[in-house]
Amino acid sequence: MTPFPKVDPSVPMIDPELVAGIAGTLTPHLPSTPLDVASVRAIDDRLRVEVAAAVAPRVVALDDLELRVHGTGSACVLWIHGGGMFLGTAAGDDAFCCDLAASLGASVVAVDYRLAPEHPHPAPLHDCRAALEWCAERFTRVVVAGGSAGGGLAAALCLLTRDEGGPAIAAAHLYYPMLDDRTAGPADVPVWNQRLADVAWNAYLDGRPADAYAAPARATDLTGLPPTYLDTAELDLFRDEDVTYAARLEAAGVEVRFECWPGAVHAFERIAPDAAVSRAAVERRRNALARDLSW
Numbered sequence: 001m002t003p004f005p006k007v008d009p010s011v012p013m014i015d016p017e018l019v020a021g022i023a024g025t026l027t028p029h030l031p032s033t034p035l036d037v038a039s040v041r042a043i044d045d046r047l048r049v050e051v052a053a054a055v056a057p058r059v060v061a062l063d064d065l066e067l068r069v070h071g072t073g074s075a076c077v078l079w080i081h082g083g084g085m086f087l088g089t090a091a092g093d094d095a096f097c098c099d100l101a102a103s104l105g106a107s108v109v110a111v112d113y114r115l116a117p118e119h120p121h122p123a124p125l126h127d128c129r130a131a132l133e134w135c136a137e138r139f140t141r142v143v144v145a146g147g148s149a150g151g152g153l154a155a156a157l158c159l160l161t162r163d164e165g166g167p168a169i170a171a172a173h174l175y176y177p178m179l180d181d182r183t184a185g186p187a188d189v190p191v192w193n194q195r196l197a198d199v200a201w202n203a204y205l206d207g208r209p210a211d212a213y214a215a216p217a218r219a220t221d222l223t224g225l226p227p228t229y230l231d232t233a234e235l236d237l238f239r240d241e242d243v244t245y246a247a248r249l250e251a252a253g254v255e256v257r258f259e260c261w262p263g264a265v266h267a268f269e270r271i272a273p274d275a276a277v278s279r280a281a282v283e284r285r286r287n288a289l290a291r292d293l294s295w
Contacts, residue, residue, distance in 0.1 A: 014190065014235060015263030017278075021271030024049075025191045035199050037086050037117055044087050053098035057110075062134055065127050066112040068094065071101025075293040076139035077173075079110045080128055080157075082148030082267070084178070084192070084200030086116045103286055106293050109135050113153070120206035121214045128157045129166065136167030143171045143292050148192070148238075148267065149200065151177025151230075155216040155245070158225050171292035173285065174230045176266055180217035180241040181210045189237045191266040197237060217241050222248050227255035229288045231281065233264035257288060 014022075022028065029043050057068040068090045079097055081088045090112035101108040113127035128144075135142045146154040151174035158172050181201045185194050205214060212219035228249055232242035239260065246258040261268065261277050269278035 013263065014265060015268075015275060015277055017275035018263070018265055018268050018272045021268075021275075022190045022265065025267070025271060026196060027188075027191055027193050030193075030195065035195055037199060037203050040196065040199055041087065044083075048092070050092065051095040053094035054102075055098055057094060057098070060134070062130060065114075065130055066090065067131055067134065068097065068110040068112065070094075070097045070108040070110070071104075071106055073101070073104070073106035073293075074139060075141040075170075076107045076109055076135050076143070077101075077104070077289060077293070078128075078132055078135050078142055078144045079108050080113070080144070080146030080150035080153045081110065082146065082150045082178075083115075084196060085121075085124060085149045085153075085204040086200060088115075088149075100286070100289075104290055104293060106289075107139060116200075117203040117206060121204050121208075121210075124204075125153060125156050125160065125213055128153050129160060132157060132161065132167055132169070141170040141293055141295075142167065143173060143289060144169050145173035145175070145289070146177070147175040147270075149178045151175050152179050152216060155179060156213045158228075159216055159219055160213055162224050169226045170295070171227045171229065172225070173289060173292075174228060174242075175285070176232045176236050176238055177216075177230070177242060177245075178238055179215060179245050180238075181205065181215045182217070183237065183241055185237040185240075189266075190235060191268075191271065192237055194237060217245055222252035222254060225249065225252070225254050227257075227292065229257045229285070229292070231259040231261065231285070233266055233268055234260055234262050235264065236266045238266070259284065 060067040090110035097108040111131035113124040250256045
């Protein structure tokens with residue numbers, strides 16, 4: 001795999017069906033003044049639209065950790081939500097997880113991991129590990145999946161589980177994952193830009209240097225990781241790091257299925273679910289999940 005060249009993320013290059021959805025994301029509402037966690041959370045709270053699930057999940061309390069269990073299938077998707085490690089909740093993905101469980105005939109377990117900066121690395125990753133152990137004891141197969149920061153945590157969980165000899169992970173599904181604290185991209189890229197990434201990494205690392213479990217792109221050895229489905233967007237801040245990680249997985253002998261969606265932006269299928277590129281991505285992801293859950 002060859003990394004894609006750098007592109008100028010200008011509006012004319014964006015899939016026209018996605019442009020309207022960008023207006024409801026963080027980037028158009030960011031002030032010109034310096035950002036911090038509190039200011040971004042306030043904007044996110046104002047913009048967030050909650051969508052109720054068709055069927056309420058079963059809520060499991062695991063010590064101080066909450067798991068939200070959708071569906072009743074014997075195989076499981078462990079879902080890790082996005083939000084830069086400092087935004088979002090598992091409950092915010094209830095509708096998505098409910099629909100995913102119904103479409104796959106599987107269980108979907110969403111982990112409500114603790115957020116930075118109140119709980120910096122490695123607390124969120126350890127919460128995901130506890131969720132994986134819970135799932136492994138109850139389901140025949142477990143696929144770990146997540147988007148953005150959740151995709152980064154899913155990748156880190158695969159590394160941690162490999163190194164600790166933890167529960168088997170059938171496959172990893174990483175959607176435009178946040179993998180590298182060293183990324184330096186354009187400040188005006190849509191949906192999630194460098195300013196937000198800086199807030200996220202500063203909160204998550206809490207002044208400490210990143211290791212491979214914080215930023216999986218820093219891992220020197222990617223052998224022995226589970227089969228991986230990874231997709232990203234052409235106009236995504238994380239695109240180059242995602243392409244590079246996919247290529248490194250493949251070079252390490254890991255089965256990789258990769259896609260870079262043209263004209264798409266970060267979280268494109270969330271902000272414009274009816275767009276043709278969004279429907280295509282969702283279909284491909286679900287077909288891949290169905291395969292990995294059934295093998």
